[in-house]
Amino acid sequence: MATVDKAAYAILRFERSTGFKPFKRFHIEQAVAFKHRLSSEKSARTGAPLAKATVDSTLRMVKAFIHWLAGQPGYKSRIAYADAEYFNLNAKDARIAHTARETLYPTPEQCRHAFAQMPSATPLQRRDKALFAFLMLTGARDGAVASMRLKHINLVQGCVNQDARDVNTKFAKTFITWFFPVDDAYLQTFSDWMDYLRQDELFGPNDALFPKPKMGLKDGAFAALGLSRDTYSNAGKLRAVIKDAFTSSGLSPYAPHSFRKMLGLLANDHCKTPEQFKAWSMNLGHESIAITLSAYCPVSPSRQGELIRSMA
Numbered sequence: 031m032a033t034v035d036k037a038a039y040a041i042l043r044f045e046r047s048t049g050f051k052p053f054k055r056f057h058i059e060q061a062v063a064f065k066h067r068l069s070s071e072k073s074a075r076t077g078a079p080l081a082k083a084t085v086d087s088t089l090r091m092v093k094a095f096i097h098w099l100a101g102q103p104g105y106k107s108r109i110a111y112a113d114a115e116y117f118n119l120n121a122k123d124a125r126i127a128h129t130a131r132e133t134l135y136p137t138p139e140q141c142r143h144a145f146a147q148m149p150s151a152t153p154l155q156r157r158d159k160a161l162f163a164f165l166m167l168t169g170a171r172d173g174a175v176a177s178m179r180l181k182h183i184n185l186v187q188g189c190v191n192q193d194a195r196d197v198n199t200k201f202a203k204t205f206i207t208w209f210f211p212v213d214d215a216y217l218q219t220f221s222d223w224m225d226y227l228r229q230d231e232l233f234g235p236n237d238a239l240f241p242k243p244k245m246g247l248k249d250g251a252f253a254a255l256g257l258s259r260d261t262y263s264n265a266g267k268l269r270a271v272i273k274d275a276f277t278s279s280g281l282s283p284y285a286p287h288s289f290r291k292m293l294g295l296l297a298n299d300h301c302k303t304p305e306q307f308k309a310w311s312m313n314l315g316h317e318s319i320a321i322t323l324s325a326y327c328p329v330s331p332s333r334q335g336e337l338i339r340s341m342a
Contacts, residue, residue, distance in 0.1 A: 040091035043068075054108050054261060061096075061116035093117035108174060113179035135291035136276065136284045140215060141166060147279040153231075153257050154243055158271045160223030161240050163216035165272065165286055167209040168294040169314055171264035172286040173198045179261065181235035185224055188217075192315070200315065207313050210293055231257060240268065268290065290314060293332055294326020 047064045068085045072078060097114040099105050103342045119127060120233070136144070146164075164175065168190055177198040188209040189246050194202040209217060227233040238261040243254035262268065265286070273283040297310045304319070311322040 036064075036087075037091045037095070040088045041095050043088060044092045044337040054105065055108050056096070056113070058113055058116045060286070061113070064092070065117070065119075076337060077339060082119070082123050082127040086124065089119060090119045096134070118144060134282065135288040135295075136281065138212070138292065140276070140281055141289075141292070142215075144275045144281055145215070145219075148275050153226075154254055156226065157240055157257070158275070160220050160269055161268060162275055163219040163223075164229040165289045166216045166238075166293075167211050167220060168207045169210065169290045170207060171200060171315075172268050174199075175286070176262040176268055177242065178239040179236055180224070180227065180233055180239055183239065184219055188241065205312065205315050207315070210296070210313065212296075232341070238262075242267075291326050294322055297322070297327065 044060075044064050047067050051060075065085075068080060069090060071080050073080055073084075077113075093114045096109065096117065097111055100109040100111045100113065118124070130238060145159070145162050148162060151157045153184050161175070164170070165172075168233050170178075170192065174192055177196065178190070179196065182193060182197060184191065190207045190209075192199050192203075192205050194204040194208060199205075209256065227237070227239075237259040240256050240262075241257045242260050242262055243251060244256045245256040246255045247253075248255060270286055272286045276282060276284045294314065301307045301310050307319050307322070312321045314322060314326070315321045316325075
């Protein structure tokens with residue numbers, strides 16, 4: 031859904047640049063003018079010029095729309111498929127836009143520190159700490175976690191069924207994630223959370239794994255009165271929980287997705303055979319080991335040298 035929203039916003043930006051002229055009056059000069067406009071725009075949040083990656087993604091979304099429109103009845107005679115190519119960045123800017131940036135991620139030690147500092151006195155605090163533990167155990171994407179229900183968890187087998195019929199997985203892919211071999215404290219906290227939901231809150235299979243708070247009036251003020259049974263519509267609140275857990279313990283505001291990077295790198299410590307690497311990769315929801323290695327196991331030039339020299 032987020033991708034659709036981004037594409038719709040990119041097309042809206044293009045329409046604003048043309049003064050909302052009908053697409054049947056499309057001309058390649060509009061594409062050229064749109065590129066110039068994006069290159070001079072500034073971020074509403076930072077005030078800095080738009081990043082090349084932002085410009086590139088915006089142009090690619092509009093390009094895809096124009097390419098699709100060229101094959102639609104009523105537009106075939108007015109828009110050529112080749113017209114979409116005018117939305118490409120020049121070679122220099124494209125290289126800058128596609129340059130991989132180093133993704134910051136917490137170390138296992140930092141995670142243990144932040145986790146240990148999290149309070150667990152109230153139901154919501156217990157939920158937040160269980161969320162942290164669950165991310166360590168599974169590396170699941172936050173959008174998927176926000177939509178999970180109790181029925182997706184199998185504590186006996188130690189796995190999560192990321193069923194795309196119910197769970198908001200990337201590319202609507204269904205797969206099973208087995209709990210990663212991390213500190214026992216994470217599994218204990220998450221298991222206690224499952225017991226609490228089932229035994230104390232009387233949650234059933236279709237109730238949320240990490241529910242929204244139940245809001246109401248308390249002492250004349252609007253406040254959380256406990257747990258609802260509903261899932262969040264998006265992962266925004268859960269991201270805030272994780273970032274706050276790190277910042278409250280004096281660390282950088284790492285996001286839930288950074289856990290995947292850390293777990294990807296932990297494969298180096300646990301996987302000794304190609305088959306084990308494949309299983310680790312599948313656990314992260316990747317189609318191939320190559321995706322895991324390229325996205326989550328980067329090797330710097332200096333580290334490359336160390337590894338090669340160590341093989342001598």
